[in-house]
Amino acid sequence: MTDTRLIRNFSIIAHIDHGKSTLADQFLLKTGAITQRDFRAQLLDGMDLERERGITIRMHPVTIYYTFKNERYELNLIDTPGHVDFTYEVSRSLAACEGAVLLVDATQGVQAQTVANAYLAIENNLTIVPVLNKIDMDIARPDDVKSEMEQALGIRPEEVLGASGKTGQGVEDLIAALIERVPPPEGKVDSPLQALVYNSHFDSYKGVVIYVRVKEGTLRKGQKILLMGGRTEHMVTDIGQFRPTPTPCEKLGPGQVGFFMASVKKLEDVKVGDTVTDALYPSLVPLPGYKVPMPMVFSGLYPSNNNDYENLRDALARLKLNDSSFTFMPENSEGLGFGFRCGFLGMLHREIIQQRLERDSDLDLVQTAPNVTYEILTRKGEVLVIDNPQKVPDAGQIEEFREPFIRINFLIPTSNIGDIMKICTDRRGSYVKTDYLSPTRAQLVFEMPLAEVIYDLYDKLKSVTHGYGTMDYEIVGFKSEDLVKLDILVAARRVDALSTIVHRSTAEVRGRRLIKKMREEIDRHLFEVVLQAAIGSRVVARESISALRKNVTAKCYGGDISRKKKLLSKQAEGKKRMKQVGQVEIPQEAFLAVLETGD
């Protein structure tokens, strides 16, 4: 057990690609935790999917040792994800630290997530150690970037260190600065135990693994503990730290970070943010926990084949084991049958979940267009929470229709200010302010409906700024707006799963674009298929898909009947991810048509 005086707990916060993983590897290398050979193996990013996208979601604490001025320090590096969908997880890991390295790419400068994460660190009272990374590069512009940091975050230029994750230059100075500037954790070895659960995961061999940061007292093997929130008692069977591979130890003292197992069977039994205390000498008060994140984006998930419903439920339950921020509830659609309404932190989270489902289970799924949560104040004075357009009551019952608004922060080249202004005003945004960080970079702030952001705003931003713009947002609350439910009728039948909620002023245009797009996606049938968009009983747009008239392919040359047969069978079985609604077969692409109808 290490004396708290010799412990430093910190995170690295950075915008994506600014070099967080590379720098983390340098720490491991410089402290002898890994060899040169393992360098760049990106030990901290454990999951393939996240690695492909350069974001870390799972937070692995890593414990390293470094001798400084003749004393051996224990440094705990706690990783944070770098995407707006996962802000909640960032604040979780920051709560387990006393300091943060704020890493800024010296060639890219301050970006939206730099700002967002720096504010989170400040809110958590962390000591910030600002560092310019990639100073080995010719195109680095350290002075400009330092002044951007001063403008945007009030960081004094003389406090900013320089480093290169690639060459290792400046890394030892950075470690020294961390030791000197970041305060050691507080806490006494013999106080009643208080340990913060900041993550947990399910391992099929070991069961539930709980990640903790000990605040007060000592966590020991064999100890009888109490999870204060869940009010369940368990016996600690194993304790360890990641150094960087899981290494068993006997106990964790104040300020230390590590993991333990206590024969907990189900992940649900361990709430992230809960406090672990000694069951026999309990602490009287729990640590301040976390606000549970609210899923903000929802979509329906249905098996193409109705018989797969149970399998889908099992697959979702398995995913949920390791991702408590994701929610799912059975739902029933007239058109699609039985499925689930799933809630996600954001669009990236949704995409990751969907890919994991497909990777881990062999299910053919149809997904409905995503939507945000709405609130409806009824004439009777009730407030309904609407996570599914199907649940919107008749217009006559609605007193107020409210939607979530965000405050969105763009960091962009000044030459793109006009473009972004237009994109935001087209999406019902209202301008808040512009700050100039330098003659070429500006911060632009808008307030706008979340619904306008989830589909394609990010892609739009990337394309108009040629990749040089970044964004970040936070929810500011619900506002009443003139919203309507836009229904889609396929062959005169309303398909509930295709309904969306839109602003009245754009409803007609959206309806037209939507069914035009669907028209391209739905195959011809033996009969004419009419598509209509309607608000209430008023049809606002109509398209038709004419009947299939000719379908005869060329000859069966050389008698290769098997080949021909396969082709025809495939055609008849239809595309994968298809749902039959009445007589009409609707492919996945048509359900997501709404995503692509922006201009």
Next chain:
Amino acid sequence: MANDKLFNGLPWIEPRAVYVHIPFCAHRCGYCDFAIAVGRDAEMEQYLEALEAEAARVIVPRPVATWYVGGGTPSLLPAPLLARLGTILNRWFPLIAGGEATLEANPESFDHEKASLLREIGFNRVSIGVQSFSQVALDALDRPHQAEAAAQAVKVARDSGLNVSIDLIFGAPGQDLPAWNRDIELAVALAPDHVSAYGLTYEKGTPLERRRRSGLVLPVCDDTEHAMFGLVMEKLPALGYQHYEISNYSRPGMESRHNGVYWANEAYWGLGMGAARYVGGERSVNTRDLSDYLRLALSGAPTARPGERFEGLEAARETLFLNLRRARGADPVEFERRTGRSLQSMLPGLEKVIDARLLEIVPDGTVRLTPEGRFLADTVAGEVLVKAGRDD
């Protein structure tokens, strides 16, 4: 048939037909996705050797009622190699008296010398890849021959006493209904015995399909294509050519007997690169790569991957799908003899196409495509293959 006593096996077990594939082509036509080899004429001789080695695997001569030599461009073989092909066929697959023997020929590689050689070998029918008499259509299809060459080739064949079949394609980019009407009339004016008329398909991976995707080629519109198919189905019968199979028309008694084997789901031998065979109840297909084929055949190794066998409902679906290509459709007696299942039992599952009047049941129990169903033959075929006789 009088010749039946020559064969003592069941016709879907013991082949009475042989298909030989000659993959060489001078050029790849824009729409072609057949198993072919371009620019490798130097390997023709070796190819014949490989064919001989493959043929010899039948151990004893196997008499057959039909030969069909397709490609590729079989007529591209120079005379000595054609003669050698004849030797191989006559040795291993002797044609019974009154048999049908067809070779596919392209207008630009067919002349009097080859025509009389074919007669000597035993061929009595050529299928000429005319495709169109309009230069616009030929250019769009990227066919190498000139429009006039086709008529010349038909004449050469006739003069040598060969029966003639003409292949036509409709729906080429840029072709309109009057142009197609003219193609039909010009074809009939040559008095062939048989006409095949196929709608152009944009096969995946062909240059034409790529050009369509990139917008360089505009397919004819649906209505036109529909009208073109309608036109040929109406016009050829009126001019004395029976519409006996979805894409085939013939003078009375001049139907392609070889293709009849396919549509009856009966057995056939197959030789050569990419060739398919259905022998002893097993279907297999040779490798589609020329070098692989040569290496395998010449070394005595198997030229095809292990085959597939279909039984029960799946085999019955297959038979029904093939039978439905014929104008006469599926006959209840023949069907039951072939598959061991009643034709009636195949109808559940087909409600969608029956209700849409694409498929009809004649009072005598015959099941066949309706005139409207012929336009959507592939849709019906797909339903038959996946759902007929519903079991799942």
